[in-house]
Amino acid sequence: MWTFLVQGVFQGAVYGLLAVGLVLVYKGTRVFNFAQGEFGSVAAFVTWGLLLHTAVPYLVAFVGGLLAAVAMGLLVERAVVRPLFAASRLILLVATVGVALLAIALTVLAAQPQARVLPPAVAGEPITVAGASVLPQQILVLVALAAVAAGLAGFFRTDLGLAVLAVSQDPVATRVVGINPVMLSRVIWGLAAGLGGLAGLLQAPVGIFTPGFMTATTLLPAFAAAVLGGMTSLPGAFAGGVAIGVAQNLGIYLLGQQLAVPGAAELTVFGLLLAVLLVRPQGLLGKAA
Amino acid sequence: MALLEVRDLRAGYGSVPVLHGVTLDVEEGSNAVLVGLNGAGKTTTLLALAGLLASESGEIWFDGQRLDGLDARRRVRRGVVLVPEGRRVFPALTVAQNLRLGAWPRRRQRRLVGTALARVHGLFPVLAERRHQLAGTLSGGEQQMLAIGRGLMAGPRLLLVDEASLGLSPKLVAEVFAAVRQINADGVTVLMVEQNAGVLAGADRAFVLQKGRVVFAGAGGDAMQKTLWTAYFGDPLAEPGRR
């Protein structure tokens, strides 16, 4: 069971990264972005393609995948979000669903609808840490997450980071102080896409991956994580992701392994999401609207 | 030539026209007041001057250059800074962070920002005391001071202040007005929008706005005259000296 818990933390970290991107975009541009998972899928496929077709080192392919995700974020911002910004939020939501479907279709065209394998950044046998078996790749994941957390904490202390927080509190007032709203919107989408890309690159080596895998397997838990965090809190969204990952793995252990309930993982996530929405719609860490 | 010259400005929301040709001049270094009934278009005028609302026609000249057509960001850079109606401070940021964002257009000029911050703290010592407090937890008066302080951080040449007195106690109103007078005395040209007639006495120039048009422009004292006041406002309760 201990191993299930630890694996849950790693799985949850991926949900958390995706959830932070969801909340960032939601807070900053009031868009619920269904394409958030596809930033991760596209990053994974670009990295995979670079490793397959070129001789670049892993790190370069990894960064290439991240940059592809950021480029996709900027493209979505320019081509979909900005032209539709005056439209209703529902239309924008549907538009992001369209973006996700388009991205999946394009990856199918480019890479065939087949399961692929992305090797981990560091290979090696599992080692035992505090009674749980952990892969070297997972240690690297922890280091990467700590770096991201420190980077984000630092970013939100800069003028630009403060502006990102400010626009979620009062977009008109950010224009009053002379901040370029288009620039801010780009920063937010680029950052969210980068986080989504990282989530995809961490998730892909866990097993096999197919076009649209992030949308299919991680978007819903990430949404649950964002709701747990109240859709407003970035640390809350990340913590929510970890909580979902742990709960999901406990569900797999208790319901699946012990009681042989089918679909234990999905059952746990849905159950948790429903419970939070019913009991505390403002989220566990969120403020009442 | 006046610092701000507005010629036949028309603006509105969607297809609803609100300003039907506003014309006014504000001299450099002066302290001007725009008064008028609720809904007359005072806020709309300031939004159009600040570039938050596109004007449909007319001209806005600032320091000899056309301002209309520029976005809000460029107008702030030129020194036209709005202290908006309802304060609009960033509630979940600290006082210090709000002031820091006020200096956005010149954030890389650390020395200027430092000087501006010292000036704001001198004007409103309470903002120094509460610099680590979230703006949303401040009282209404303190939020108004923060909104004005945030405006000052940009280094304005023309400060547009929209209903700073709204919802404040008479004591706080006096305090805020005194601060604005001090800012003006320090060389910043001020255009205040007010329903509170108390500001008229100290104003160099007053404009009365009615249904989207300037129907009176003159010295502040003249605007206070009872005849004018009742003619334009028709409400004896709003008469100056009786609040």
Ligand SMILES: Nc1ncnc2c1ncn2[C@@H]1O[C@H](COP(=O)(O)OP(=O)(O)O)[C@@H](O)[C@H]1O
């Ligand atoms: N966002 C808006 N959309 C549509 N009409 C508005 C909007 N804001 C103000 N108005 C209308 O414009 C007119 C002038 O409003 P405003 O400039 O706020 O007046 P004042 O500041 O003098 O009280 C009013 O009739 C008001 O109803």
Ligand SMILES: [Mg+2]
């Ligand atoms: Mg108003």
